[in-house]
Amino acid sequence: MRWWIFAPAMALALSLDMTVMQVLSINGCAPRLWPTLLAFVAMYASRASALGAALVTGLWLDAAHPALAATGVVPVAVPVFGPHALSCLAGAWAILELRVILYRRNTFTVALAAGTCAAASAVAFVAVAGLRAAYADPAPMWGAGSGAAAIGADLLSALYTALVALLPARWLHASLGAWDFATAGPRFAPGARVGRDP
Amino acid sequence: MPPPLSHRLLSGAVVGAVLLSALPQRSFVGWSGAVATAMWAPLWPITSLLAIVRDRVRAPDEPHPGLPGALRQSLEDRDRVQGELDAARLRVRQLEAELGEIAAYRPAHDAGWRPLAATVVARSAGRPPGLFAIDAGSDQGVQPGDPVVVGGNRLLGIVAAGGAGDRSLVVPLDDRRAGRIDAIAQPSAPAGAPIPAGVFVQLVPAGNGRLVGELESEATVRPGDPVLLSDAAWKPSAQGMRVGVVERVGKLDANPLRTRIDVRMETEPARVGRVIVKVAAGQGARP
Numbered sequence: 108m109r110w111w112i113f114a115p116a117m118a119l120a121l122s123l124d125m126t127v128m129q130v131l132s133i134n135g136c137a138p139r140l141w142p143t144l145l146a147f148v149a150m151y152a153s154r155a156s157a158l159g160a161a162l163v164t165g166l167w168l169d170a171a172h173p174a175l176a177a178t179g180v181v182p183v184a185v186p187v188f189g190p191h192a193l194s195c196l197a198g199a200w201a202i203l204e205l206r207v208i209l210y211r212r213n214t215f216t217v218a219l220a221a222g223t224c225a226a227a228s229a230v231a232f233v234a235v236a237g238l239r240a241a242y243a244d245p246a247p248m249w250g251a252g253s254g255a256a257a258i259g260a261d262l263l264s265a266l267y268t269a270l271v272a273l274l275p276a277r278w279l280h281a282s283l284g285a286w287d288f289a290t291a292g293p294r295f296a297p298g299a300r301v302g303r304d305p
Numbered sequence: 306m307p308p309p310l311s312h313r314l315l316s317g318a319v320v321g322a323v324l325l326s327a328l329p330q331r332s333f334v335g336w337s338g339a340v341a342t343a344m345w346a347p348l349w350p351i352t353s354l355l356a357i358v359r360d361r362v363r364a365p366d367e368p369h370p371g372l373p374g375a376l377r378q379s380l381e382d383r384d385r386v387q388g389e390l391d392a393a394r395l396r397v398r399q400l401e402a403e404l405g406e407i408a409a410y411r412p413a414h415d416a417g418w419r420p421l422a423a424t425v426v427a428r429s430a431g432r433p434p435g436l437f438a439i440d441a442g443s444d445q446g447v448q449p450g451d452p453v454v455v456g457g458n459r460l461l462g463i464v465a466a467g468g469a470g471d472r473s474l475v476v477p478l479d480d481r482r483a484g485r486i487d488a489i490a491q492p493s494a495p496a497g498a499p500i501p502a503g504v505f506v507q508l509v510p511a512g513n514g515r516l517v518g519e520l521e522s523e524a525t526v527r528p529g530d531p532v533l534l535s536d537a538a539w540k541p542s543a544q545g546m547r548v549g550v551v552e553r554v555g556k557l558d559a560n561p562l563r564t565r566i567d568v569r570m571e572t573e574p575a576r577v578g579r580v581i582v583k584v585a586a587g588q589g590a591r592p
Contacts, residue, residue, distance in 0.1 A: 122348050125427040126355035130363040135513060135575055155311050162318050170341035171427070173474060174330060175436070175465060175482035181450040182482055184436070184467030184474045185333045186341040189326030196319065235326055243329040246482045250435040252512045 108156040109287045113148065117164055120144045125171065131271065136263045138271035141168070142225035143217065145195060146272075147279045149202035150211050150220055151288035161199035165192030174248045190235040190248060191228075198228030217276035222269025229261030338467050349426075349472075353440065356426045356578075365425075365578025368456025368571075381457040388458025391533050392545025394500075395489065417586035418542035421445055425578055426472070436465065436476045439580060444470040446584045452543035453580050459572050460534055460546035461580060473582075477574035478548060481510040487536035488518070488548050490526045490566065501525070503533070508548065508568060516549065516568045519557060526551055532568050542583040547571065 120140040128137050145164050149157040168191035173184035202220050209216050236248040249257035345352075368384075369377045423441035441447050449466035453475050462477040476483045489503035504526055508516040520526065532548045552569040 118348055119351070122352045122355055126352055126359045127362070129428060129575065130359055132575065155315050158315055158319070159311075162315075162322060165322070167344060170344040173338075173341070173436070173465075173467060175476060175480075181463065182465040182476050182484070183334070183449075184338070184465040185330050186337040187325075187328075187330060187333055188337060188340070189322050189324075189328070192322040193326055196322070239326070243327075250480050250482065250512065252481075256512075 108148065108152040108160070108289070109285070112286055113144075113160055114163070117141065117144055117160075117167065121164075121167055121171065131267075133267070136260060136267055138267040139225065139264065140268075140272075140275060142198065142228065142265070142268050143221040143272040143275050144279070145199055146202050146220035146224040147217055147276070148286075148288075149199040149224065150206045150209070150217065151283070151286065151290050153289035154203055156289065157199050157203055158196060161195040162192050165195035168192075168195065172248075174244060175246065187239075187248070190232055190239065193235050194228040194232035197231035198224035201227040212280065214273055214276045214280060217279065218269045218272040221272035221276070222265045225265035225268045226262055229265060230258060233258050233261070342469050353426050356424065360424075360578045363576075366573050366576035368459065384457030384459070386457075388454075388546050390545075391458070391491075391547075392541075395503075395533065395535050395545050398502075418583040419586050421447065421582045421584045423447075423473075423580055423582055425580065428575070435480045435482070436462075436474050437574070437577075438468075439473050439475060439582070440471065441582060442468045442471045442473045447473050447582055448585065450540055451585070452540060452546060452583050454546055454583060455572050455577055455580055458545075458547050459570075460543060460548055461570075461572060461574055461577060463539070463543075464582065475580070477570075479510045479512055479514050479516060479570060479574065481512070483510055484538075485509055486516065486534065486548065487538075488568075489533045489535045490520070490551060491531050491533055492525050492527065493530055503535075505535070506532070506566065508532070511567075514549075514570045514573055515552070516570075518566050518568065519563050520566065521563065526554055526564070526566060528552060528554060540583075540585070542585070 120143070124139045124141055128139060131138055141164055145161060148160045152160065166188060169188045170186050172186070172191060174187045175182040175184055202224050205220070205223065209220065233249055233254050236244070237254050240247040247254065247257075367377070369380050372380070421441055423439035425437050426440045427438040439453075447464055447468070449464055449468075451464040453461045453464060455461050460478060462475045463483060465474045465476050468474050478486065486508045488506055488508050490506050491503045492501045494500050504520055506518040506520045508518040511517050528551050530551045532551060534543055534546050534548050536543075549568040549570040551566050553567040555565055557563045557565045
């Protein structure tokens with residue numbers, strides 16, 4: 108995988124998530140682009156590259172999502188590195204396990220994978236944040252409401268993400284050749300048999 | 306055969322992420338903010354541009370939509386003066402109580418503040434909307450704990466510690482990380498009648514623009530009554546600002562002698578594009 112393509116693409120996706128994608132929010136539920144990009148990478152890149160991309164994405168999300176320590180009168184914003192990194196690993200891992208049974212060169216498949224990636228990472232994040240809340244955080248990192256409510260909201264957002272992912276998935280497929288993925292070369296083109304002698 | 310170096314690196318990174326996830330927050334104080342700022346620094350220009358695009362595509366939730374600019378400004382001025390009047394009333398009540406006691410010395414009341422307009426440039430990514438970032442920071446005199454308002458007197462949140470020179474993080478009132486809030490529910494009175502005394506209530510953020518609180522059952526609070534901040538932990542410039550309006554009043558199932566009130570914020574934090582930070586008057590902009 109070409110990291111010099113992945114890094115700016117993910118930076119753009121995260122910037123859009125933090126700003127323009129809020130325009131599409133319905134009752135506080137907004138779609139996100141980073142699961143689409145991460146799912147796309149996880150479907151085609153090598154296992155190590157996909158997990159590495161998930162770690163990078165998660166660390167970036169951690170940097171953008173400060174936890175708030177309620178120790179004093181004024182809340183103190185402290186970015187906590189790790190929870191999003193683990194949740195993105197879970198999301199990418201889910202796609203890595205699923206990709207062998209998916210017909211990958213299909214826009215709907217990428218959209219489905221984006222929803223799955225978002226849902227898996229949401230469950231993992233709430234699990235990690237719940238564990239942290241038991242001993243480390245004065246308030247859970249997911250914000251207001253219970254953990255179940257947070258998972259429910261995130262699952263709705265994952266569904267919305269899958270719907271919205273149809274459009275970027277087309278663009279990502281169109282750019283497939285530029286990414287230099289380990290499992291998207293000519294050997295994996297439709298009609299080619301894996302392992303056939305040249 | 307040993308695994309490739311990239312696999313070793315990856316395994317180390319995963320273990321590192323697990324260890325970092327397990328650390329308490331105090332372990333991150335002092336370094337993680339600088340790292341996060343450095344990680345996001347390259348993205349601020351494009352994020353700021355995209356924020357402008359977002360505001361153009363979907364107009365922010367203005368306090369008085371559909372009105373001409375001059376009239377809207379007048380209404381905001383009216384609400385701002387109303388907020389000052391509410392704050393003064395609360396202060397008078399407090400002074401009356403203190404005069405009755407004169408038990409201890411309290412420092413002089415200093416509500417001097419100046420408005421500082423700021424734009425919402427980013428919201429937390431990936432999770433349910435919570436805190437958001439504005440393009441004003443310590444360089445402009447913004448300090449942790451400064452109240453953030455819209456529409457003259459509608460309290461939106463509080464500036465959290467940990468911002469940068471030109472950026473600040475705002476915790477909305479409905480986020481439970483903002484903590485419990487002491488407030489006064491102000492029962493409405495007919496025109497000309499004396500204003501009834503407010504009812505103290507401690508509110509707990511419940512998310513989605515709502516806060517809940519309990520009070521005595523004989524209190525005469527009705528839906529639509531305004532709820533004003535009266536919390537000694539907040540800065541003087543925040544006192545008397547409107548937390549929201551009472552949306553629902555009902556008995557507590559667990560304790561019928563007490564009443565539960567639901568308070569709804571009048572402005573949706575997730576749809577605000579421009580805010581006013583009430584900066585302490587002595588805090589000038591840093592050159």
